Amino acid sequence: MTASLKTFPLSTLALSVALCLGTGFVTSAVAATEATCARGMTCLSFSASTLYDPFEGLVSAGMVKDPVKANRPNNVAKFVKGPSGQPWAGATVYTNATDKSVKPIGLDKSKIITVRVYAAAAGQTIRLKVENSLDPTTSVETDATTTVGGAWETLTFDLGQPAPGTPAYNPAKTYNKISLFPQFSVTAPPAADTTTYFDDLVYTTKKGSGPQAPLVYAANYSQVDPVTWTSTQGGTAGNYIDTTVPSQYWWNGVAPGDATPSFYFGYGINVNQKPWGFGAYVNAPANGTVKVGGYTNMRIAVWGNDELMNHHPNLALLLVGPSISGCAAVLTSSVAVTAPGVQNYTVPISSFALTTPCGYASASAALAGGTASAHVQVLGSNMQFTAATDGNGNYANGLNIGPISFE
CATH class of the missing domain: 2.60.120.430 (Galactose-binding lectin)
Incomplete structure (x- = not known):
């Protein structure tokens, strides 16, 4: 139908840490080299290709050399959290600068994500959150706790067990955004600047990941x-x-x-x-x-x-x-x-x-x-x-x- 004058439209990973070959996942203070990822997996090694978006007052987030042996060819992420930010301050880590996303996460295959963490002390809560990069209401988040201080360890985040009061996994949704929260709290930030290092974040890649739906x-x-x-x-x-x-x-x-x-x-x-x-x-x-x-x-x-x-x-x-x-x-x-x-x-x-x-x-x-x-x-x-x-x-x-x- 047109107007009288014609018009027209204008117009995952309990499987095995060995799935990341050669990463050297350790629980002691031994530095690793950059990760090589097994087929079907995505490994964020926090090299120069990884970008950071700090939020809620995180002091900083960026790439540095491994704190254990800086002369080894291994880059890691360094997060600094201080008393001036929110207790839940953190940063999004991503490889696609357009929408701050990563390859879609295959939570339908495995809800496990592992991350190597070097924290200042044992007993610190680390939160990991995944979202849809275009819809922040689509998210799943869960916690893991450090067991050592001053050493690398691998923490396992089971997104099949979301943190209390947070949404559960929705199989109809796509998850392609990841944020990390060092020393996570809902009550108070740390009393002084505290540094946490991350390396080798590993998850199952969503099968058939490609262009997102229109x-x-x-x-x-x-x-x-x-x-x-x-x-x-x-x-x-x-x-x-x-x-x-x-x-x-x-x-x-x-x-x-x-x-x-x-x-x-x-x-x-x-x-x-x-x-x-x-x-x-x-x-x-x-x-x-x-x-x-x-x-x-x-x-x-x-x-x-x-x-x-x-x-x-x-x-x-x-x-x-x-x-x-x-x-x-x-x-x-x-x-x-x-x-x-x-x-x-x-x-x-x-x-x-x-x-x-x-x-x-x-x-x-x-x-x-x-x-x-x-x-x-x-x-x-x-x-x-x-x-x-x-x-x-x-x-x-x-x-x-x-x-x-x-x-």
Whole structure:
């Protein structure tokens, strides 16, 4: 269904520590070399390829030489926890900088993860938590306790026995994010800075681990009022235009039953009082935030009335983060329209440039902070003023916004 002026969508490891061959898992103060992983296993050896994201006031987390014999070719992770942070301060360890993830964990095969730990004393609680990198509500966490101080030992974390009051494993979910919490507590941080070292974190890799399942951002729409719609995923959608100059709202509607469903709208824009542009937005599912940095492409159906699309505009695409202290990060890309009618665009996530940083140092960092809304804009000379006029200098310009997903 289209409007009267044609419109279109815009748019594990109790098995054996021997599974990590040559790691030299020990419970004495003997340094190991870098791990070599057995087939079907993932080993984080905390070499230069491992990254760290401290949180909740952890003093620091990073790579250093093995504290036992620093002259050996073995790098380990060093966490420093102090009295100024939260009792549960820790750090995420990851290899994929886009979404701070690791290879998916095969908890369906084994719920055991082992980690070599060098703690200052026996009796310290170490917590390990796994999550979904795009959904922090999906998590499992459990504890292990050090038995020696000043020496390496291998601790076993059984995620089949989650810590009291924390979620259990959900076989329908993917777990691909790992965090470590030295000297974990819920009451008080350590009285002084304390160092804990980690090495050779080993788990069963999820079978068939590969590209993650597509994220359906907005599959269809229903109309709330002339300027508001809702996606089937629960995100509010709407349109906007530069209000510093007059314009006319000529059409709006929704076409949920079309082969490519969409919501649509259009303006009569005056050639003598041109706005900076107009656009549409679709909020993230449930009006929350999603993390799309781990995906390769944005898929969006975008089109508009034939008069505008025959003008072959460049459509600006924006991914806008949540507002933090009144500032929302903006990443921008674009698509070039070459024909009228329904068009489906595949837009590389890597093409989005950070145009409003709001404190983020890079596009990947902003994407990791989450996306709250996706926008499509028609700006400046991309509007058309050659056809479909009312005779008073107003010209038809409108958009259809169709399904949006990330793959």
